[in-house]
Amino acid sequence: MNIKPRLTIYIISCLTILFSNPNKGIWEQYDYNSGISSNYIFDVEKDKQDRIWVSTQNGITLIDGEKTKKYGLSNGLPATNIVKIVSLNDIIYAATSNKGVYFLSEGDTFKKAEFIQGDKVYTMNAVESKLFISTKLENVLYDGSKASFMGNGFPKAKIRDVYVNNGKTVYLADNKVIYKKGNKYVVENIDFESSKAKIKSYYSFNGIEHFGTSKGLWSRSKNEKLKLIKNINVLSLEHNRSNTLYVGTKKGMYYLKNGKLSRYSPNTLKSKDFNKIPVNDIEFIDKYEIWYATFGQGLFLQDLGTIQNFDQNDGLKSGGMVFDMVNWKGKTYIATKNGLFVFSGGNISKHYKKEQGLPSNIILDMDTYDGLDFIWLATSNGISKFDGTSFINYSKNLGLPAKLVTAIHVDRIKSNTVWTGSEKSGLTRFDDNGFFNFATQDGLPSNSIRDITQSKNGDLIIACYNAGVVKYDGKTFKLFNNGLADKRVILVTNGPDGSIWAGTESAGVGVLNDDQFKMVIDADGLGHNEIFSLHYDGKRMWAGTFGGGVSCFSDDLWYTMSQADGLASSNVGAITSLKGKILLGGNNGLSIFEENDAQFGLKFDKILTPKAEIPFQASLSTMSGIIKDRFFMTANAMVYNPADAQVRYRYKTIKDGEASSWSKPQLSSQILFVPNEVGNFQFQVQAIDNRLRNSKIVTLPFSISRVWYLDPKTAVPFWGGILVLIGFSIVNYINYRKKSKEAKDLRDAEIARQQAEMEEAREFQQAMLPKEMPSTDDYEMVGFQQTATEVGGDFFDFMQKEDGGWVAICGDATGHGLTSGNVVSITKTAMSSLVDEAPVPTLDSLNDTLLKMNIGLNRMCLNIANIGKDSIRFSSAGMPPAYYYSAEKGELEEILVGALPLGSLPGAMHMEQEISFKNSGDIIVMMSDGLPEAENGNKEMVGYERTEERIRELSDKSAEEIKNGLVELCDTWLKGNAELQDDMTFVIIKKK
Amino acid sequence: MSTATLTTSVEKIQPTAIIKLDGPLNDFHAKELIGIIDDLLPQNFVHFIINFDKCIEVNNYGVSVLISLISSINAKQGKLIFTKVDAHLEKKLKMMGLAAYAEFYSEDKVALESLIQKL
Known part of the structure; x- marks a missing residue:
């Protein structure tokens, strides 16, 4: 058998064992307090x-x-x-x-x-x-x-549970199992040797049936007898689809593996407490998600797959920090300050210390590669070559420049060549020729070497503390530190595409490309800026930090896990990868991380559009909107992590097959989409779990158009309509202006005509007044008229009788304008034939004449003074009083002869008063109501008393001066801020 | 000449109507008074008390209107009474001969009582 397949099988079996141990994993408890x-x-x-x-x-x-x-x-x-x-x-x-x-x-x-x-x-x-x-x-x-x-032979029994797996269905009664054979149900009695044993649960795997009963966990293989595994009260059975049976009992949990039944319990509770709790149900979703329903302690969630920790309880007594790890010949070698540990088959299988030949228990660095027969170790007391069994040590006395070796690297190009670094003595090459040292005098920028690696072309890459990253091509040392925020470089490793990654003491990670560093820090997603370890697993870069856990750069995103996520420690001093798993060494032991490739679900509780709130299912149909609309989405990641895992969300848009880049991940589940252009969009959202697990990408289709008044479909008719309306309005306005102008012209013409007519009336009225005052030897006779703004009805006249005497008249036609002018005209005409009559018959005759003329509400007020040789016969119809001044007596007398105005009533009575007028200086003043009723700006009239007083003052004056004095009274009263509202007329006769 | 509006209020105490003038009785508005009287006369209101308390102006045309009422009221054997007439207006009304056809009282109440006594 080829050794490689055998090794692979061995490794897989070891890992299977490792990751099926229910005692490991991360737990979380959900109880009443958590909802x-x-x-x-x-x-x-x-x-x-x-x-x-x-x-x-x-x-x-x-x-x-x-x-x-x-x-x-x-x-x-x-x-x-x-x-x-x-x-x-x-x-x-x-x-x-x-x-x-x-x-x-x-x-x-x-x-x-x-x-x-x-x-x-x-x-x-x-x-x-x-x-x-x-x-x-x-x-x-x-x-x-x-x-x-059920029928078909199904018994009348109390069925306690049903087992369904791989097409097999088994109904479980108290002491019976019922299953289908052909079309019939078969009932099999199970003899548990105790009549009190009642089946609660059942599981069958690897050809072995397991019965969980109130009186023990039983098993039987095919054709074998029922066997009691342990007398426990079983409530539930579940299986990890491999080789471990999970057993929930009335008092805690067990797992059955390789025929051995062991207790286990959540690490969130003390085992002795949990072992009293009934476990009613176990729901095994996968190794990353196992739910336990307990009767008294709530619900537990276990993640057995993502992170498993190993510490001193598992034999890893590291004494502190793990400094380095290498994989060699299927095993993982762990360098600590307490010697070298070998991790194999899910256990610490060996522990080497000074007693086993190590030069020092403090191992700071290691290096080896596939095919090499040794692991080289850098210790605090020289270097050592380990062949899996024994150590060959090289110390200062053999030529090593310093005892404390901080870095070691096996040259991948030159055989039998090892490079070491020291804290103060520079770089050392060890080969068949012995040790050869390089220091600053040889061009090395710093003698403090903290890490060494090698590029594919064979150049050494050296972390020079306080200087930067140095490349050594076998001839010269070239320093790179452009853009390096912290020159205290303690780690170097090769990254993707020929890049070199450098870990610094306090400025995060520097990525060297084209002689220029670009820094990655905590603000970019790195767990912490103090870098403790770097590892490139061929696909992703891992950075262990001091205090911030481990960060992984994958698909342009940083994912960070720490102790809060279940790591043994947030101080990660060493990282290596083995068969897709990441091993993380920290100061509390070893954590093994396995990525869960399965994407979890993502849904949206609701999507708020400008128009409505859309339930998630309905939102999968295309949503319509307009540019700048705001679509609010509340995402809900369907992932259950038994730790304070951090879920972030990112999104991008696809339009016409062109995708934008993903947004920067956000912690808020509130996602906002604001389309900036018209078109059909696919808005994609993905949730990102910090354990390198992503959700399925959910695509929400949007159809975005312009606002209706800018959308060509609706805008053309709308704006067309508006333009037509505006055009119509303009035409109407032009016509309106034209007609208005015509109307105005007509009005102006009419006003001009009326004004001309009024002017004619005024001229006509003025024409009826005497052109000259009569001049006699006996009398001064003065007539005066000041017209108001409108054409009034005042008039006066002096007419000479046949006997040579004079008749003076002073009148006021009611009303204004042409009508009153007509009344004056009629009166004057009629008067001309009555001049020789006495005043009363004259007024009676005039009254009759005006009544016959049917002048409506117009009337004629008239004073008549018939002047004889020594007297005046005076009569009045509706006129203000006349004033008589007796020169003999020196007294002014008001003469009021009240009577209706002419034209008022038929047969109106008129009276006559005879006034002595024989002495020189005798005066009679007749007037219309213009002066007494003239109002100033305060609406105060001149009044009859003030008029009378003024005449008295003027009694020694000539008739002309009296007239002027009365006019002055009027002007003074009006003071220039009021206008004369009615005609003002005086007739003044003074005896010479 | 004031162009202010003339408003009137009529208090009806059969067969007397008290008409209170508020505004000018001149060329613009005096005819309204004729309309009021013409409406009341057929309703057997034959005596009229015209209150000039708030009458701000009475010009010759206004007096002509008052004169025109005389013949209508006389035809119904009614009486015309003026109240709240100031001195200037009283003088004007008397010189224009209205004293022979109308009576002057200081208050509506006094005028009304006097009227009742005479009836």
Whole structure:
């Protein structure tokens, strides 16, 4: 037999043994405080959506990735023990101890199953694609629509459990096993030598049947007698699909391997405490995920595959840090400060110390390679060559420049040549010619050498402390430290694509490419900046740190694990790889890491779009949106790690077959997608577990368009419509402006016409006033009129009678404008024929005339002063009082002859007053109401008293001066800030 | 001439209506008073008390309107009474001959009592 296949088989068998020991692995406890309904658990089940269902004596708990949900009375479940839980065809079935079966198909409410008779349920299991239920009344198979009796010879028995594996189904009654043979069920009685033994669980592997009973764990091989393995009360059996049987009992857990039954317990509890706890169910998903349902301590999760630790309890008494590890001839050699350990078959198989020939127990470095017959060791007391049995030591007295050797490297090109480094004495070559030393005088940048490796072309790569990385081609030393943030280089190794990686004391890792270092530090994902070990496993770079655990660079991402993730130590001093596993040496022993290649599930609880909140399943159909829309997604990684594992999320987009690069991983499960362009996108999300485990990539399709008013499909009609509307509006506006202008022109023309008409009226009215005041020897006669802004109705006149006497009139037609002008015109015309009449008949006649003219609400107020030789006969119709000044008496008298204005009523009465007017200086003043009712800015009138007083003051003045004085009174009163609102007219007659 | 609005309120005490003027009685608004009286007369309101307390202006046209009411009221054997007339307006109304056709009182209540006594 070829030795290589034999070796391979040996190694695989060793590893199989190593990783099947349930005593190892990482544990986590879930109890009431962490969200489980109760610490008293009957059953645990994982469904096809990677959700964990836990049935307890107080309802059901769902562990859904990173979330936990409890189902209890408010969810339709009865207040009783939920003894079994089964996920089948996307429906959750819950069997109770005395209330029948309940199921959950949608929403959050369980419903009572009506298809089963009997409330006391013994067991419930998925059998192929059907649900088997055993109750006090019947044993049935439920296919989702109807329940059928088993028939075909199936006994009326209390079925306690059903074993289904590899197409074999075995129904377990108290002391019977029932299975199908052909179309018939066969019942086999099992004789346990004790009538009290009742079968609780069953497992068959490697041709051996195992019966877990209340009175022991039993086994039998084919054609052999039943054998009691141990008298323990077995509640559950599970198997790792290899050679280990997991046994849950009423008092803790056992595992059966190679015929030996051993106890084990979670390392989160003391063994003696856990060994009192019933273990009702064991759910073996794979070696990375094993669930234990206990009755009193809650739920346990065990990861037996990812990390296994070995320490002094396993024989690795390292005395502190592991400095180096090498694999040689199928075994792993571990260099420590307490000698050399050999790890083989999952055990520390050998321990070499000074007593066994080592020059020193402190071994700082080792080197060998496949095919070499030795391992070379660097110790604190020289170097040593180990052939697997004995050591050949070389110390200072043979030419080694220093006792303390910090680095050793076996030349891969030149045979029989070994290179060593020392703390202060530079680089040393040891070959058939003995030791030859290189120091700074030979061009070495520093005499402190901390690590040595070799490139493929044979050049030595040397970690020169306080200088950088040095390449030695056999002739010259070339220093590289451009970009190196810390020149205290303690490690060098070859990386991918000819790169050289250097570990520094405090600045992380430097990656040398093209004579330039690029630093990788903790901010990039490295566990810590103090580097303690480097290892390239041919695919990925590993960096052990002092305090930050180990970091692995894979697919452009750094993954970091530490003691919190289950490593023996966060100080990792040595790393090596063996058959896909990574061995990490630290100051608490050895950790073996095995990557779980299986991708875990990833789902989204909800996706918030600008339009709606979309359930995850529905979101798998294309979601539509517009540029700059914000799509919020809440990711849920369906991974269960029994440690504080860190899940990060990254995403990328694919458009037209072109993928963006992955985003920088984020810790938040809230993911935001904001499309920046139009098109069909595939938005991909992946969760990353820091244990080098990734989720399946979930692709969410998006169809992104422009906002509707920019999308050509909708924008053209919209903007077209807008343009048409704008055009229509412009045309309308132009027409409107045109018509407005025409209307304005018409209005302006009309106003101009009216103004012209008013001006004509004003001119007409003014034309009716005397052009000149009469000039007589006996009287001064002055008439005055100041028109207001509008055409008023005031007028005055002096008419000479046939007898030579004079008639003075002063009138005021009510109203304004042309109408009042007409009234004045009529009055003046009629008056011309009445000038020789007495005042009263004149007014009566004028009254009749105006009434006949039907002048509506217009009236004529009129004063008539018929001036005789020594007197004035005065009459009035609706006019303000006249004022008479008697020069003889020196008194001013108001003369008020009240009467209705002319044109008011037929037969209106008028009266006459005769005033003496014979003395020189006698004055009579008639006026309209313009002056007395003139208002200033404060709306105060001049008033009759003020007018009368002013006339009194002016009584010694001429008629013209009196007129001027009254006008001045008006002007003073208005003060320039008010306008005359009505015509102001005076007639003043003074006796000469 | 004020262009302010004339508002009126009518208090009906059959067969008397008290009309309170608020605003100017001039060319712009005086005709409204004719409309009010014309509406009330057919309802057998024949006596009218016109309160000038808040009447800010009465020009000649306004007086013409008052004069026009006289014949309508007289035709119904009604009476026209003015109240709250200030001195200037009273003088104006008297010089324009309205004293012969209407009575002047200081208050509506006094006017009303006087009217009742005479009836």
